Amino acid sequence: MAILQWIFSNLPSLIAVCIAFGFIIAIHEFGHFVMARRVGVRCPRFCLGFGPRLFSFDYHGTEFSICLLPLGGYVMMLGEDPDSDEEQTEFKMVSQYLPESALPGTPQELADAIEDVRQKNPEKVPPEDLAAFKSVVGHVRYLPEHTYTTMREVEGNFNDKSVWARMTVIAGGVTMNFISALLLFWIIGACYGLAELSPSSLPIVMKVLDNTPAATAGLKYGDKIEAVNKQPVVSGTDMIRLIAKYPAKPIELTIARGEEKLQVPITPNLTMSGVNFKANEDNSIEVVSVSPFGTDDPTSQLKAGDIITQVDGQKIDSLSTLEKVLQTIAEKDTDSAGKVNKVKAVFSLKDGRNLTLEMFAQEFKPEGKIGIMPAQVTEFKFNNSTTNQVKAVAPGSPAQREGLQAADYIFLVNGAKISNQETFEAVLQQLVGTTEPLTIELMRENQYVRLQTKEPLKSAVGFGVSFEPVTFGMTFKHSFALIGRLIIAPVIIVKQMADKVLSPALVKSSMSGPLGIMQMIFELSNDGFGKFLYVVALINAAVGAFNVIPFPALDGARFFALLVGGIRGKEIDPKTEAWVSQIGLYVLLGLVILVTYIDIMRLWAGVPLTK
Numbered sequence: 001m002a003i004l005q006w007i008f009s010n011l012p013s014l015i016a017v018c019i020a021f022g023f024i025i026a027i028h029e030f031g032h033f034v035m036a037r038r039v040g041v042r043c044p045r046f047c048l049g050f051g052p053r054l055f056s057f058d059y060h061g062t063e064f065s066i067c068l069l070p071l072g073g074y075v076m077m078l079g080e081d082p083d084s085d086e087e088q089t090e091f092k093m094v095s096q097y098l099p100e101s102a103l104p105g106t107p108q109e110l111a112d113a114i115e116d117v118r119q120k121n122p123e124k125v126p127p128e129d130l131a132a133f134k135s136v137v138g139h140v141r142y143l144p145e146h147t148y149t150t151m152r153e154v155e156g157n158f159n160d161k162s163v164w165a166r167m168t169v170i171a172g173g174v175t176m177n178f179i180s181a182l183l184l185f186w187i188i189g190a191c192y193g194l195a196e197l198s199p200s201s202l203p204i205v206m207k208v209l210d211n212t213p214a215a216t217a218g219l220k221y222g223d224k225i226e227a228v229n230k231q232p233v234v235s236g237t238d239m240i241r242l243i244a245k246y247p248a249k250p251i252e253l254t255i256a257r258g259e260e261k262l263q264v265p266i267t268p269n270l271t272m273s274g275v276n277f278k279a280n281e282d283n284s285i286e287v288v289s290v291s292p293f294g295t296d297d298p299t300s301q302l303k304a305g306d307i308i309t310q311v312d313g314q315k316i317d318s319l320s321t322l323e324k325v326l327q328t329i330a331e332k333d334t335d336s337a338g339k340v341n342k343v344k345a346v347f348s349l350k351d352g353r354n355l356t357l358e359m360f361a362q363e364f365k366p367e368g369k370i371g372i373m374p375a376q377v378t379e380f381k382f383n384n385s386t387t388n389q390v391k392a393v394a395p396g397s398p399a400q401r402e403g404l405q406a407a408d409y410i411f412l413v414n415g416a417k418i419s420n421q422e423t424f425e426a427v428l429q430q431l432v433g434t435t436e437p438l439t440i441e442l443m444r445e446n447q448y449v450r451l452q453t454k455e456p457l458k459s460a461v462g463f464g465v466s467f468e469p470v471t472f473g474m475t476f477k478h479s480f481a482l483i484g485r486l487i488i489a490p491v492i493i494v495k496q497m498a499d500k501v502l503s504p505a506l507v508k509s510s511m512s513g514p515l516g517i518m519q520m521i522f523e524l525s526n527d528g529f530g531k532f533l534y535v536v537a538l539i540n541a542a543v544g545a546f547n548v549i550p551f552p553a554l555d556g557a558r559f560f561a562l563l564v565g566g567i568r569g570k571e572i573d574p575k576t577e578a579w580v581s582q583i584g585l586y587v588l589l590g591l592v593i594l595v596t597y598i599d600i601m602r603l604w605a606g607v608p609l610t611k
Contacts, residue, residue, distance in 0.1 A: 005203045012096035017518050018070045020536045021046060024177075024543055025073040031060075031176025032169060033075045039165040042139040042156030045076040045350065061138025077155035077169070104149045109241065114563070116382035144597075158576065170559045177544025182479050184537035187476025192530040193384025196419055197538075200611050201236025204375040206602075211288065212276075212371020217266040219372060220257065222605030227254035234375030243268055248279070267370030270319045272326050273359055275302055276369060279319045284308075284350070302357075307350035323366045330365040375602075379611040380524065380531050383441035386421040386467035387474070397464020402466055403451050405444065412441040413423040421467040431457045450530075482538075486545035513595030527610075535610075552584025 026048050042061060049067035079258045102113040139156050148154050158166065188195060203224040208214045208597040225233055228242035229251050242252070247270040255262040269288060276288040287306040306315050311325045329345050347355045390408040393399045404410075410418045413427045414436070431438060433456075440451040457463075502579055511518070517539055524531045550556040558581075565571030602609075 001423055005335060013522045013525040017521045018534075018538070020521045022070045023517070023536065024540045025070070026329050026542060026548070027176050028165075028173040028543060029075045031172035031173075031174070033170030033171045034176070035074070036077050039161055039169060040167060041158045041161060042078040042155065042158055043075055044078060044135050046074075046289040047076075048073040053571065058138070061135040062133075062230070072159055075209070077158045078155065079159045082285055085554045092153040092492055103151070103154075104147050104148055110148055110154060111323065163562050167562045167566070169306045170555050170562065173555055174547045177540050177547075181537045181541035182545070184533060184540070185479035185482070186472075186476060187480070188530060188534050188537065190472055192382040192477050194382070194387070194470045194478060196379075196381045196383055197378045197535050198381075198417070198419075200377050200379040201240075201374040202377055202611070203233045203236050203239040204605070204607050206375045206607065207373035207374050209289075209373070210372040212369075213266050213268055214371040217253075217264050217370075219255070219264070219370075219554070221601065223606065224256040224259070226254075226256055236376075237376060243370055244271075247323055247366045247368040248277075249368065265371055269369045271322055271367045272365070273357075276371075277308070277319060277322060285319065285322055302347065302355060308347060309350055310346075310348035312346055313348075350461075351513065355419050367556045375607045377609055377611045378520075380527075380534065381419065382468055382530060382539050383420050385468050386416050388420060388424075391466045391468045394464035397462070398457075399464040402438070402440065402453055404440070404442075409438060409443040410450075411443065412439075414439050420470075423529065424465075424467070425461060425463075427538075428457060428463055432459065433457075481555070483541050484546070486542055487548055491546070506515075513599050515596055515599035518610060519599065519603065523608055523610045551588075553581045553588055554558055554584070557581070559583065 016218070030045065033043055037060075040374070043062050045065065047065045047067060049070045050072050051068040052535050054066045058062055058064070102110055105113065135153065152160050158169070159443070166550055203225040205214075205219055205221060205225070207221070208219050217393055225239050227233055228239065229246070233239045233242060248267065250265060250267045253264045253266055255264055263591075269278055275290050277285050278288050280286055285308040287302050287303050287304055287308070287539065290302050308322065310330070311322065312317055314321075314323050316325070326345075329343055329383075344356055344358045347357065349355070352500050353544055383484060388410050390404060390406055390410065392406055393404050410424065413424060414431065416423075416427045418424050418427070428438075435456060438451075438453050442451070443451050452533055520535055521532070521539075524535050547555040550560040558577075561572050561577055
């Protein structure tokens with residue numbers, strides 16, 4: 001009963017999920033279909049969904065079907081499967097009943113000839129051949145200007161076409177994905193403004209790292225941290241910020257686990273620039289874990305298990321002593337020109353090594369870490385006012401005195417994210433009348449710059465900086481850039497993992513399969529038509545980008561195989577290609593099972609994907 005109640009209460013969102021999936025699948029297969037028909041390949045069937053057939057109709061020799069489960073779809077192209085003998089059977093049927101005198105002929109002439117055979121000699125055409133007759137008639141009528149010269153051409157076999165014709169058919173799916181996504185992006189840009197997607201996080205535990213305070217305290221997947229030392233937590237960033245204030249100091253976490261409310265005592269590790277330290281029973285300070293930093297030479301970096309004896313010549317006999325030394329180093333700040341200082345520290349180890357580490361001053365600030373990975377979500381917003389790029393700086397204004405310049409991209413002010421002029425002025429307004437220094441982090445000509453002042457802020461509006469307005473031309477260019485980033489995303493991810501910049505755990509936690517995609521569409525369907533339409537366009541483009549990858553069973557691999565065969569003048573054996581594709585399909589199915597398991601765990605824990 002509860003399930004039925006949930007279904008009926010969420011029926012509009014469920015319908016939205018079905019419509020979105022149906023559109024994304026249909027548009028990809030429609031691209032294959034259109035290009036196949038344009039080069040003369042007969043397509044007996046176009047199916048959307050799997051399972052029991054709901055309804056179907058015939059058009060131009062193709063049976064279009066809608067099935068119950070909108071989780072897939074396909075277009076059947078005659079002769080595409082090298083193991084199928086269907087094309088041979090139908091070829092014999094066409095050559096048996098269609099007189100040679102009909103060739104060469106126009107589509108109308110061939111259709112009339114085929115119909116003439118069926119009408120004048122119905123006893124010669126078995127009932128099982130009537131559907132094929134109808135399909136052939138529709139097929140030859142599809143290209144009204146074409147003249148058919150051979151029986152094989154009339155039949156419309158995929159493998160009879162040239163390499164370049166088949167390549168256009170294979171490329172048709174991703175091309176249609178990209179074209180339709182661009183059109184949707186442009187419509188959304190004209191109606192809603194520039195879409196902004198930014199990573200965000202929630203105070204929900206997605207992973208507990210081994211040998212950490214969180215593991216010792218018994219934190220679990222799906223735990224929601226509601227408060228840190230009685231201070232309410234509203235986001236994953238807020239949770240990390242509050243815990244960071246207590247390096248090596250005992251705190252209490254308020255946790256919601258299902259219907260339970262728990263008070264969990266925990267002592268965060270002392271962390272500096274991704275290096276976790278703990279105090280052993282003999283008061284020695286040991287490195288627990290290390291994130292990649294410093295030089296590429298592993299011999300010049302700290303590693304797990306190292307015992308710290310001194311830093312900059314000062315003896316380290318407790319975590320509090322280490323914290324004080326690191327805090328002193330971190331007090332070195334930016335210079336008068338606004339450039340970020342890099343500071344050095346010499347770590348002396350028990351094994352006799354001395355490591356000189358150089359990094360930004362703020363990275364030396366000690367922080368508390370308990371060893372959890374918060375839930376990663378995607379934040380969707382529309383911006384129809386300004387961007388975060390500086391258009392102009394008023395002469396003699398505070399902005400000019402602080403060192404801001406035109407074309408700067410401001411992304412953080414005192415830790416708060418900046419997306420346009422409104423958010424910038426809102427953050428400044430909170431600082432007016434306080435003694436808190438203004439810290440602006442920005443990108444200038446692809447270089448990170450950090451500006452900071454001790455001068456109290458007197459006015460937010462009169463700060464003297466204006467931002468670039470959002471225009472349709474900007475959304476137009478942004479759409480192409482977004483699709484480009486989607487195409488090269490797999491290469492970037494692999495490179496980052498190889499460089500140890502991106503952890504496999506983070507990739508795994510952010511992966512989503514069909515259930516995750518459904519969850520995202522479901523969440524955004526109630527958050528306005530613009531966001532729903534945008535996520536459909538985004539997933540549509542992502543499907544095209546995924547199929548570009550030259551992995552067996554994907555369109556990219558088939559296109560690449562045809563390209564290689566066309567260049568060298570000898571095609572890859574179709575059965576060998578089919579065998580390799582089958583293996584690739586099994587690998588992809590295994591990946592789908594893995595990400596589906598991750599999706600189920602996330603759904604069971606009630607973790608959203610969007611914000």
